[in-house]
Amino acid sequence: MSRPDLNPAQHSAVMTLSGPLLVLAGAGTGKTRVITYRIAELIRRGIVQDRILAVTFTNKAAKEMKERAQHLLGKRQRGVQPPEISTFHALCVRILRRHADRLGYPKEFAIYDRSDQETLARGALRDIRVSADKLRPGDLLHLISGWKSQGIRPAGAEAIAQGDREQLAAAAYARYQTQLRACGSMDFDDLLLSTEELFDKHPEARFAEATRFDHLLIDEYQDTNGPQYRIVKSLADRHRNLCVVGDDDQSIYGWRGADVSHILNFQKDWPDAKVVRLEDNYRSKAPILEAANTLIAHNSSRHQKILRPFRDGGLPPRMLRMENETLEAEGVIAEIRQRMDGVDESLKWRPSDVAILFRTNEQPRAFELELRRAQIPYVLVGGMSFYDRKEVRDVLAYLRVIANPADEVSLLRVINTPARGIGAGTIEVLMQVAVVEGKPLWEILPQASANGDIPHTAGDRVDAFRALIEQFRSKLGSGSLFEFAQEMLKTVNYRAELDRVYKTPGDIEARLNSIAEFLNSIALYEQRTEGATLQGFLEEAALAGREDQKDDDKRERHAVTLMTLHSAKGLEFPHVYLVGMEEGLMPHQRSIVDGKSIDEERRLAYVGVTRAQDTLTLTFCKERMKWGKPRAQIPSRFLMEMRGETERAKKAAEAAVLMFRSLDGGPADGRPAAATPAKKAASKPGAARSTKKPVRRA
DNA sequence: CCCTGCGCTTTTTTT
DNA sequence: AAGCGCAGGG
Numbered sequence: 001m002s003r004p005d006l007n008p009a010q011h012s013a014v015m016t017l018s019g020p021l022l023v024l025a026g027a028g029t030g031k032t033r034v035i036t037y038r039i040a041e042l043i044r045r046g047i048v049q050d051r052i053l054a055v056t057f058t059n060k061a062a063k064e065m066k067e068r069a070q071h072l073l074g075k076r077q078r079g080v081q082p083p084e085i086s087t088f089h090a091l092c093v094r095i096l097r098r099h100a101d102r103l104g105y106p107k108e109f110a111i112y113d114r115s116d117q118e119t120l121a122r123g124a125l126r127d128i129r130v131s132a133d134k135l136r137p138g139d140l141l142h143l144i145s146g147w148k149s150q151g152i153r154p155a156g157a158e159a160i161a162q163g164d165r166e167q168l169a170a171a172a173y174a175r176y177q178t179q180l181r182a183c184g185s186m187d188f189d190d191l192l193l194s195t196e197e198l199f200d201k202h203p204e205a206r207f208a209e210a211t212r213f214d215h216l217l218i219d220e221y222q223d224t225n226g227p228q229y230r231i232v233k234s235l236a237d238r239h240r241n242l243c244v245v246g247d248d249d250q251s252i253y254g255w256r257g258a259d260v261s262h263i264l265n266f267q268k269d270w271p272d273a274k275v276v277r278l279e280d281n282y283r284s285k286a287p288i289l290e291a292a293n294t295l296i297a298h299n300s301s302r303h304q305k306i307l308r309p310f311r312d313g314g315l316p317p318r319m320l321r322m323e324n325e326t327l328e329a330e331g332v333i334a335e336i337r338q339r340m341d342g343v344d345e346s347l348k349w350r351p352s353d354v355a356i357l358f359r360t361n362e363q364p365r366a367f368e369l370e371l372r373r374a375q376i377p378y379v380l381v382g383g384m385s386f387y388d389r390k391e392v393r394d395v396l397a398y399l400r401v402i403a404n405p406a407d408e409v410s411l412l413r414v415i416n417t418p419a420r421g422i423g424a425g426t427i428e429v430l431m432q433v434a435v436v437e438g439k440p441l442w443e444i445l446p447q448a449s450a451n452g453d454i455p456h457t458a459g460d461r462v463d464a465f466r467a468l469i470e471q472f473r474s475k476l477g478s479g480s481l482f483e484f485a486q487e488m489l490k491t492v493n494y495r496a497e498l499d500r501v502y503k504t505p506g507d508i509e510a511r512l513n514s515i516a517e518f519l520n521s522i523a524l525y526e527q528r529t530e531g532a533t534l535q536g537f538l539e540e541a542a543l544a545g546r547e548d549q550k551d552d553d554k555r556e557r558h559a560v561t562l563m564t565l566h567s568a569k570g571l572e573f574p575h576v577y578l579v580g581m582e583e584g585l586m587p588h589q590r591s592i593v594d595g596k597s598i599d600e601e602r603r604l605a606y607v608g609v610t611r612a613q614d615t616l617t618l619t620f621c622k623e624r625m626k627w628g629k630p631r632a633q634i635p636s637r638f639l640m641e642m643r644g645e646t647e648r649a650k651k652a653a654e655a656a657v658l659m660f661r662s663l664d665g666g667p668a669d670g671r672p673a674a675a676t677p678a679k680k681a682a683s684k685p686g687a688a689r690s691t692k693k694p695v696r697r698a
Numbered sequence: 699c700c701c702t703g704c705g706c707t708t709t710t711t712t713t
Numbered sequence: 714a715a716g717c718g719c720a721g722g723g
Contacts, residue, residue, distance in 0.1 A: 191713095564712090
């Protein structure tokens with residue numbers, strides 16, 4: 001079975017080198033191949049590689065694309081660098097830095113991740129005296145991000161906010177944004193939004209950026225949000241050589257502001273756009289693809305397309321019913337073990353051939369346990385990442401404060417870590433002074449001991465802390481960053497914090513190890529970067545986020561992959577296990593209750609199914625633990641839809657709606673959960689029709 | 699100020 | 714099951 005180098009459709013997409021081009025590429029149709037060949041072809045035709053910009057959604061995709069392009073180019077000419085390939089966010093950071101003076105932003109800014117944002121959101125809600133039962137930090141962040149992805153600022157949000165909840169959120173948004181700026185920081189949405197603002201207010205900056213490139217390629221175009229869409233337009237309308245690649249059936253980031261209409265309406269924006277459809281699937285064996293096609297056909301409003309299998313043979317997806325999540329993991333892992341140990345050498349599975357895909361981050365627990373027990377190497381992608389660990393965040397916070405003491409979130413994190421006698425009372429007083437004087441907390445610290453509001457002893461401690469940070473600030477920029485960080489940790493005596501929090505020597509050692517690993521990443525950064533700075537390192541760490549760690553490549557080659565469906569997009573594996581195919585999980589309870597985004601959940605399932613090359617196994621449990629209690633599960637409607645049993649799928653959907661809407665997350669035995677009486681009373685009468693949480697009057 | 703233990707709530711996906 | 718906030722004793 002030989003595969004053509006490029007089929008006619010792919011060839012046409014590669015060769016259409018000027019003007020707008022929409023490549024509608026189904027799963028497994030070789031879209032990466034098209035992009036890289038296109039880049040190579042442009043360079044072959046004499047386009048200087050610096051004039052080509054390719055944008056991806058993840059660092060991993062960017063890295064991979066760079067490697068592939070490099071490989072293709074290497075065959076033709078030696079020493080040719082690949083063109084600029086970058087994520088949206090990294091691109092925006094560079095643009096903002098180049099034009100920082102225009103917008104009056106500092107050139108150096110910290111990038112706040114999800115956990116920093118949560119701290120900020122919590123603080124904003126406290127400042128405007130909103131308790132968690134009215135609006136939780138997570139919900140606030142979701143609303144803020146929604147506004148930001150539509151380009152709406154706090155003033156605008158206050159104007160359009162509907163109802164109490166949104167009004168409160170809009171007020172908190174204003175507060176959040178002020179604090180964020182005061183810290184000299186940006187969140188991920190800000191990077192995009194500020195770039196958009198820069199282009200709006202400063203046409204000359206927009207012109208300068210647009211003139212840097214003659215060709216623009218955007219991968220995963222179905223996942224662009226408002227600001228990204230507008231930035232693409234700004235950058236492309238001069239040369240019009242815009243190639244976007246995507247698949248509306250794989251749009252799974254709607255909750256993050258991605259808007260499928262961008263890809264659906266591409267031809268309206270660019271009337272002379274050429275459209276190429278890639279419908280030959282080279283990845284999955286026919287019966288798997290058939291299941292995928294049948295499943296996705298249940299979605300309305302999509303570009304009609306059918307994927308044709310190139311590979312024949314193979315078996316239909318298996319659907320296995322398990323007793324509970326422990327036995328699910330046991331069953332799956334036992335099978336993998338067995339396949340790995342097979343007698344027939346040619347049929348043996350390697351660990352890296354296998355992926356276990358799931359919907360939520362709590363699901364992998366059971367599988368990790370079993371994999372360890374079976375002594376099968378594995379990598380858990382995403383989940384609790386390196387940068388989410390407490391000790392790493394603490395060290396990071398110290399470095400951030402040293403880089404920029406105005407960073408209040410980080411300052412508050414380390415001011416009493418390890419405990420140095422600056423307690424909640426002292427901090428509260430200092431914060432109040434800061435608010436009254438309208439200055440950052442850091443600038444208040446020198447007056448602390450003089451201020452009569454806090455005890456003398458506390459004042460001395462604050463002085464000592466400030467001197468400590470100042471001492472390291474003055475050392476910055478001379479000598480190795482790695483040694484700098486190492487010395488800082490020693491001086492600060494971070495070890496004391498570990499001893500306080502962790503009881504067993506094993507725990508302490510594990511934490512020390514992750515700190516060592518972190519320090520190592522500083523050393524690696526220094527090695528590969530000319531003119532390494534602390535700021536530069538912090539920025540890289542923020543943008544790399546939960547993505548790859550340097551030695552993952554090596555590990556991945558011998559390990560079973562565990563990951564969420566969202567992280568699996570763009571990847572493929574010979575053997576895929578799609579686990580937890582139950583109502584409430586897949587589709588998720590949330591989308592069942594508000595009935596809105598079932599289509600997106602279906603696309604998610606579709607993404608999962610189309611990751612499989614040779615075999616696909618779907619599993620579901622009869623019962624699953626939740627909050628310490630076992631709970632009856634209904635098999636996912638998607639299982640039935642995949643087999644064309646539409647009526648049975650509808651029944652499952654109805655049952656799920658009943659279960660999740662009326663029982664407030666009811667238990668296994670069918671009796672209503674003993675929920676808090678107040679909540680019960682409120683949710684029962686209105687539950688049938690309400691799409692939003694009923695707003696209760698006080 | 700710091701630690702411990704109890705009780706209450708939690709329900710998705712991530713650049 | 715686990716993480717958070719709060720009360721109470723050193």
